[in-house]
Amino acid sequence: MSDASMPTAAERGTPTAEPLVFLHVGDLHLTKPDTRNAADFRAILDQIAMIAPQHLLDFVYLPGDLAENGWACEYAILADALARHPHLPVRLIPGDHDRQQGAMADFQAFHAGLVASRGLPAPTVWTLDQPPVGSPEETWPPAEIPHYCACENFQGVRCLFVDIVSPGYGRKGIGLDFRLGPDQTQWLSAALTQAAEDGVPVAVFMHAYPDDLREPDDRLDVAGLFRATGVRLVEMGHTHYNELAHDGRTLYAAARSVGQNEDGSVGYAVAAIDGPVTSWRFKALDRPWPFVLITSPADRRVAARPATPETSGMVADARGRIAVRAVVLSDAPPRYVHARVGTGPWVRMAHAGGRTYAAWLAWPRDARSIQVEAVHEDWSGHGPDFVDTDVIEPVVAFDEPGFVPAIPGKPGSDVPNVGRSLQKGVRGDQLGPNRAGRKW
Structure with missing residues (x-):
């Protein structure tokens, strides 16, 4: 595009x-x-x-x-x-x-x-x-x-x-x-x-x-x-x-x-x-460039509530298209960046002049996912190295006016965690010294 x-x-x-x-x-x-x-x-x-x-x-x-x-x-x-x-x-x-x-x-x-x-x-x-260096029973x-x-x-x-x-x-x-x-x-x-x-x-x-x-x-x-x-x-x-x-x-x-x-x-x-969308993804040190992060629309698992087209980045134009934005990190500008809805056709994303690549994609009523792929200039034409992909599931059902999300049973904790999300680098097994891991 x-x-x-x-x-x-x-x-x-x-x-x-x-x-x-x-x-x-x-x-x-x-x-x-x-x-x-x-x-x-x-x-x-x-x-x-x-x-x-x-x-x-x-x-x-x-x-x-x-x-x-x-x-x-x-x-x-x-x-x-x-x-x-x-x-x-x-x-x-x-x-x-x-x-x-x-x-x-x-x-x-x-x-x-x-x-x-x-x-x-x-x-x-x-x-x-503050406590003194000596006995903790002393006056602080x-x-x-x-x-x-x-x-x-x-x-x-x-x-x-x-x-x-x-x-x-x-x-x-x-x-x-x-x-x-x-x-x-x-x-x-x-x-x-x-x-x-x-x-x-x-x-x-x-x-x-x-x-x-x-x-x-x-x-x-x-x-x-x-x-x-x-x-x-x-x-x-x-x-x-x-x-x-x-x-x-x-x-x-x-x-x-x-x-x-x-x-x-x-x-x-x-x-x-x-804007209204928060995004997060892990970059492993042993993965070569490039790295791509979809910054809009929001992934449904971390989208703000109440969910509206505006808060989810799902505002459509008169032709039913939505704006897709992504940040690409690399040691050189990518050969190209493209996006698609589900398994549909790829659409080239344009460099928006700053940090983002952007494209305007048709959003069918039965659509469920958006994929953005960035290709490094050193890509040989086959194989996974020098190609990176981010995939999200946008919000497809919006809240009614006046909806207020329920307060979680334990606010400010890991109780409402989204669980396993390998695409984001989240394994969900909580292996670490503060939960399920060994005592370091």
């Missing part, structure tokens, strides 16, 4: 802005520079740095548990790996392993170096009661604690980075202690309320599900706040396996660990928010 045959943005009913696109590299658990996970992390960064052009992505997200023990020598491995790619945009927060020793001085020093060298947001200092004195919380806008999406580790009291031998301090809770509530008033979509980045917070009241308060303010995506680490859980309004997404991985090939997740 030529550019001239593409519909206008108004005809498509889709936004003219570029989608938010970020890459999520899971928990690293770095220990020594010659270990497998350290080598894998360097290889992942090398592969990400090959993406051409680099403006196809907004940032690389590291969700905490960067170091296995929270030691300076472990952060030195991470600093050296990042130094090889000084222009790669990175955002990160701490995990529970980053305070394994009951303190975060080494993490704080490492992060301060990134603030100076890469322009990361500086932490906010809030006063909290107040202390000035840096919190790695930040609010930034990328492609019209408000991104909130939420630190649930610094306000906690956890250390090795005591167990997990994810918390939100009172000042941090007020900051989060105010930021989400303002975003809702501004009418902008929100993505939250934290280490674990709200259900993993230590205080039961916090679990319900935070999950309810996310739901009430319409948070689109909560991106997390901690599980060590790929997982998607959708409560009807908010998609919770976790990516497998690089450092303690039982879930399959290491790699990284690619996520996008394109």
Whole structure:
């Protein structure tokens, strides 16, 4: 399809802005520079740095548990790996392993170096009661604690980075202690309320599900706040396996660990928010370029409720066609990108001039799936290498006016997970130290 045959943005009913696109590299658990996970992390960064052009992505997200023990020598491995790619945009927060020793001085020093060298947001200092180094039965004195919380806008999406580790009291031998301090809770509530008033979509980045917070009241308060303010995506680490859980309004997404991985090939997740649609898919390190992610319409398993043609990206024109958009990541522009409905004819997608490829496809009444395929310039003409495909099942039944999705029995948890979705890289077996895996 030529550019001239593409519909206008108004005809498509889709936004003219570029989608938010970020890459999520899971928990690293770095220990020594010659270990497998350290080598894998360097290889992942090398592969990400090959993406051409680099403006196809907004940032690389590291969700905490960067170091296995929270030691300076472990952060030195991470600093050296990042130094090889000084222009790669990175955002990160701490995990529970980053305070394994009951303190975060080494993490704080490492992060301060990134603030100076890469322009990361500086932490906010809030006063909290903290346990002393000695007996936990002693009085907990107040202390000035840096919190790695930040609010930034990328492609019209408000991104909130939420630190649930610094306000906690956890250390090795005591167990997990994810918390939100009172000042941090007020900051989060105010930021989400303002975003809702501004009418902008929100993505939250934290280490674990709200259900993993230590205080039961916090679990319900935070999950309810996310739901009430319409948070689109909560991106997390901690599980060590790929997982998607959708409560009807908010998609919770976790990516497998690089450092303690039982879930399959290491790699990284690619996520996008394109107007009303949120998309997610895992890219294995051992798969060659290209990589394709359909950013609109929405897959029915993670589509926002109430489901309407507008919220699902299924607005049709007078000829019954819908707009299909996709992001292609590769080390070179693809030879071609095409799309089809079901097993119907392929239609060439046009490069929309920014991050997306787009096509206008007829949508028959009995249609059930959309497939987008990208072909690398090195493809030999046969075989699966250098060809990548994403497949979604769009929403085909819409909610009645006034429909409100039911609140899940355990909000902010993995209970409403979508289960096995191999196309997205989700195995559904929850192999990791926090559920069904071995104890690392």
